[in-house]
Amino acid sequence: MIEASGLTKRYGKTLAVDNLSFTAQSGRVTGFLGPNGAGKSTTMRMVLGLDTPTAGDVRIDGKHYRDLKDPLRTVGALLDAKWVHPNRSARAHLAWLARSNRIPAKRVDEVLELVGLTGVAGKNAGGFSLGMSQRLGIAGALLGDPKVLLFDEPVNGLDPEGILWIRKFMHRLADEGRTVFVSSHLLSEMALTAQELVVIGRGKLIAQTSTEEFVAMATEASVRVRSPQLDQLRSALGRDGVSIRDEGDSLVVTGIDAAAIGDLAAAASIALHELSPQRGSLEEAFMQLTGDSVEYHTDIANDTAALLATGSVAR
Amino acid sequence: MTLMATERMKLFSTRSPWFCSVLAVGLVVGFASLLTLTSNDPAHVDLGLLLAGSQFGLMVVLVMGALAITTEYRFGTIRTTFQAMPGRTAVLGAKAGVVGLLALVLGEVAAFGAWGVGKVFGVEAGLSSSADWRAVAGLGVVFALSAVAAVAVGALIRQSAGAISILLVWSLLIEDLISLIPNVGDNIRDWMPFVSARRFLGNAGPDPVLGPWASLGYFAAITAVLFAIAAVVVNRRDA
Numbered sequence: 001m002i003e004a005s006g007l008t009k010r011y012g013k014t015l016a017v018d019n020l021s022f023t024a025q026s027g028r029v030t031g032f033l034g035p036n037g038a039g040k041s042t043t044m045r046m047v048l049g050l051d052t053p054t055a056g057d058v059r060i061d062g063k064h065y066r067d068l069k070d071p072l073r074t075v076g077a078l079l080d081a082k083w084v085h086p087n088r089s090a091r092a093h094l095a096w097l098a099r100s101n102r103i104p105a106k107r108v109d110e111v112l113e114l115v116g117l118t119g120v121a122g123k124n125a126g127g128f129s130l131g132m133s134q135r136l137g138i139a140g141a142l143l144g145d146p147k148v149l150l151f152d153e154p155v156n157g158l159d160p161e162g163i164l165w166i167r168k169f170m171h172r173l174a175d176e177g178r179t180v181f182v183s184s185h186l187l188s189e190m191a192l193t194a195q196e197l198v199v200i201g202r203g204k205l206i207a208q209t210s211t212e213e214f215v216a217m218a219t220e221a222s223v224r225v226r227s228p229q230l231d232q233l234r235s236a237l238g239r240d241g242v243s244i245r246d247e248g249d250s251l252v253v254t255g256i257d258a259a260a261i262g263d264l265a266a267a268a269s270i271a272l273h274e275l276s277p278q279r280g281s282l283e284e285a286f287m288q289l290t291g292d293s294v295e296y297h298t299d300i301a302n303d304t305a306a307l308l309a310t311g312s313v314a315r
Numbered sequence: 316m317t318l319m320a321t322e323r324m325k326l327f328s329t330r331s332p333w334f335c336s337v338l339a340v341g342l343v344v345g346f347a348s349l350l351t352l353t354s355n356d357p358a359h360v361d362l363g364l365l366l367a368g369s370q371f372g373l374m375v376v377l378v379m380g381a382l383a384i385t386t387e388y389r390f391g392t393i394r395t396t397f398q399a400m401p402g403r404t405a406v407l408g409a410k411a412g413v414v415g416l417l418a419l420v421l422g423e424v425a426a427f428g429a430w431g432v433g434k435v436f437g438v439e440a441g442l443s444s445s446a447d448w449r450a451v452a453g454l455g456v457v458f459a460l461s462a463v464a465a466v467a468v469g470a471l472i473r474q475s476a477g478a479i480s481i482l483l484v485w486s487l488l489i490e491d492l493i494s495l496i497p498n499v500g501d502n503i504r505d506w507m508p509f510v511s512a513r514r515f516l517g518n519a520g521p522d523p524v525l526g527p528w529a530s531l532g533y534f535a536a537i538t539a540v541l542f543a544i545a546a547v548v549v550n551r552r553d554a
Contacts, residue, residue, distance in 0.1 A: 047400050050394055051553040066401040077398060083391035085329055092328035100321040100399040140395070 001026055001087065001179055002047060002148060005058030009042050009203075016042045018203040019056065024181040024196070026147065029174045031211070032183035033195025039203040040183040044152050047181075048077055060148055071102040076141030077150040081133035086126020090117055090136050092145060103144055111139040131162045138169070148179040155189055167193050223258045226250040226274035227265070236268040237261065241269055250274065318400060318409035319341075325396075326383060326413055334416070335379035340425045342371040343478040347429035358439045362450045362518065365433045366438065369454055372425050373509075376418045376458045377482040380465025383414045385475040397554045404546045411466045411542060418462035422455030449527060450517040456531065457512045464508070465536045467545035485509075508537045 002024040004306050009017040024030035034040050041129040045051040047058050049065035059063065060075055068074050084093050094108040112118045115135040120128070125136060134154060141149055151170075155163045170193055174180045190197065190211070197214050201207040207214060226249060227233045234244060234251065242255040253261060258277050265272050326332050346368025351357045384407075389391040400406050413496045432449050433440065443447055465482055472478040490507040494500040504510055514523055515531040523534060 045394075045553070048398050050397055050549075068401070071401060072399050080391060083395045085325075085386065085390050085392055087331075088325075088330045089328070092324070096321050096324040097395070097399055099324055100317065100396075102317060168403065314393065 002058065002060055002150075002181055003062075004047070004056070004058040007043065007046060007053055007058055008055040009039070009046060009051060010054045016203055017046070017053075020200065020203065020205050021056075022198040022205060022208050024179050024198070026179045027177045028196050029170050029180045029194045030196040030198060031190040032181060032198050032200070033184075033187065033190050033194075034185065034200040034206075038185075038200050040185075040200065041152055043200075044077070044150055044181075044183065045078055047150060048075070048079070052253055069104075070144070072097065072101040072103065072146065072211060073142035074144070075090060075148045076144060076146040076151065077152075078134070078137035078141045078154060079150070079152045081130065081137040083135070083284050084125040084136065087124055089122050090125050090128070090139075091121040093136065094139060097143055101144055107143060107145075108286050111142050114142060128279070130157045131159065134162065134166075138166075140292045146178070149173055149181065150307055151180075153183055153185070153279045155186070163189070222252050222278045223252045223256070223261055224250050224252055224274060224276045224278055225261060225265075225272060227270055227272050229270045232268060233265060233270050233272075236264050236270060252278070257293065318402075318405055320413055321400070322406075322409045322413040326417070327552060329386075331382055331386070332379060332417065332518065334376050335382075335423055339372040339375040339379070339421045341366040342375065343425035343454075344428040344432055346371065347432045348436070351433050351438055352522040357433075357437040360433065360438045360440065362430070362440045365429055365438060366426060366450060366454065366516075368429065369422075369425065369516075372454075373421070373458065373461055373486070374483060375417055376421065376462050377465045377486065378479055380414050380462035381469035381472075381478040382467050382475060383410060384469040385473060385478050388473040389475060394554050396516055403550050407466070407470060407542075407546055407549055411463045414466055415463045419455040419459035422458030423452065425458075426451045426454035431530060445516055446527075449515065453516050453531075457534070460535055460538045461509075461512070464541050467538070467541040470545040470549050506533075508534050511537075 002022075004023070005021045007017055007020040008015070020043060022037070032043070042051060043058075046053050047060070047065065060068070060196055065071060065075065083309065091108060091112065095105065097103075098105060098108050109118070109121075112121050115138050117132065117135055117139060120132065125133065128136060138151075138154070141151070151166075154166050154170075158166065167189075170180050170182060174195070182193060184193075194211055196209070197211050198208045199214070224247070225233065230249075230251065237244060237251075237253060237256065242253060245252045245254075258275050262272065262275055265275075347365050350367060351360055352365055354360050378503050384393075387396060397403060397551070428438075430442070440447070442451060465478075468482055469475075469478045472481065486509045490504065493507065494504040496503065511525065511530040511535045512518075512543060514525065515527045515534065517527070519527065523530075
């Protein structure tokens with residue numbers, strides 16, 4: 001379990017992480033979601049004791065990272081797949097990591113097998129593709145068979161096959177009872193990968209909930225209706241608790257379910273061309289939630305517009 | 316011991332320490348061969364001339380020591396290192412220890428190699444006095460301390476080019492050019508670290524400010540201070 005309380009990191013005048021508190025439970029994949037520059041990587045470096053917090057602290061199973069004995073046996077992490085010496089072979093890279101934490105040398109071959117790098121184990125890591133580097137990084141994270149795993153943007157730059165592989169891998173690790181804490185700026189990716197979400201913006205916590213709740217909380221169930229008699233339909237639906245929004249040639253109606261709209265339309269002899277319940281997407285939920293935090297309103301709205309663009313590409 | 320073993324694995328799983336080792340020994344032994352072979356009177360070549368190449372060997376050792384840590388910053392492996400071994404002072408100590416030991420071995424191999432080559436080519440200079448022993452066997456000690464100092468400077472500067480420039484310009488130019496300062500220049504030069512190291516090896520001149528062993532102690536003390544500063548800074552700095 002990872003517990004952060006009041007975590008704060010200040011670089012000069014900029015507040016990279018601002019009084020951030022969250023927990024990541026064991027047996028779950030917890031997504032760490034936020035736009036680029038929200039403070040995700042800084043937070044992860046503080047979890048690993050690489051950066052010292054300006055205030056607050058973060059503990060792993062109740063301990064500070066620096067107090068862990070042979071930390072790779074407790075926490076495995078992949079923060080940046082390029083943190084390897086380009087002229088050192090994949091096996092040599094894992095071998096020194098294993099030696100440093102008194103992990104048996106045969107474990108190196110096991111993790112190489114696990115991530116499918118056995119065939120290139122003797123090759124220099126500098127010649128690896130991004131996907132291979134990513135796998136090597138994951139092999140390093142798994143070396144000590146740790147209970148807690150951290151991954152920073154693990155699917156960045158991967159092809160669809162690699163993304164699918166990582167996603168399944170995360171689920172498997174969580175199913176084995178481990179704590180998996182994975183960051184991403186891709187909302188659509190997190191919806192598929194994470195069961196829990198820690199959402200941050202500008203270094204501050206926006207929400208910590210389950211992924212399902214997160215979507216449900218922010219998106220009201222709505223119904224899209226298309227009709228050649230929109231004006232009549234609008235007046236037929238006009239009553240308390242119902243709100244109607246125009247969207248092109250259709251109406252998006254909230255506060256009343258699809259069946260009731262159909263009945264009302266039939267009673268008023270209005271032809272319907274479409275009557276479809278809408279399910280909220282993670283992007284909409286993110287926009288809605290962050291839109292509420294007035295302090296960041298304009299900034300986050302811009303950020304999310306960019307996010308939506310990247311999100312739709314990733315899908 | 317685990318830390319030392321880890322740092323040893325890291326050092327020898329890349330090419331540069333092998334390259335530097337061959338270069339350091341090769342330069343010292345190579346110069347000794349060259350000087351004796353081209354000498355008209357090899358029998359009277361003295362130890363000082365025979366070991367003239369050790370200055371070049373020292374440069375290579377400084378480069379090797381600095382690279383041992385600056386490449387970690389260059390490639391981000393320093394973060395992987397501190398993630399695996401959060402005790403930063405111990406990591407820095409282990410690294411300095413491993414690089415220092417390698418430099419010690421290189422210095423001994425180079426010095427005795429040079430002396431042996433001289434013997435083969437007819438140099439008569441023997442290891443008769445304690446000063447002779449200091450000149451030959453002392454080279455490894457000077458290499459070792461220099462390597463530790465280079466690791467410390469590398470840890471402080473974090474960039475290969477910067478750290479190497481400082482080390483080479485300092486040891487090659489600044490220490491000697493400082494004597495150009497009117498009146499006090501020569502006195503300051505006497506207290507420069509690498510000048511002190513050379514004094515230990517036998518380059519004392521008349522009326523030295525420190526004896527050979529005190530000079531070595533002074534050089535070691537400066538190295539220790541540099542290392543302590545590096546350790547404090549590395550612990551306080553974000554990796």
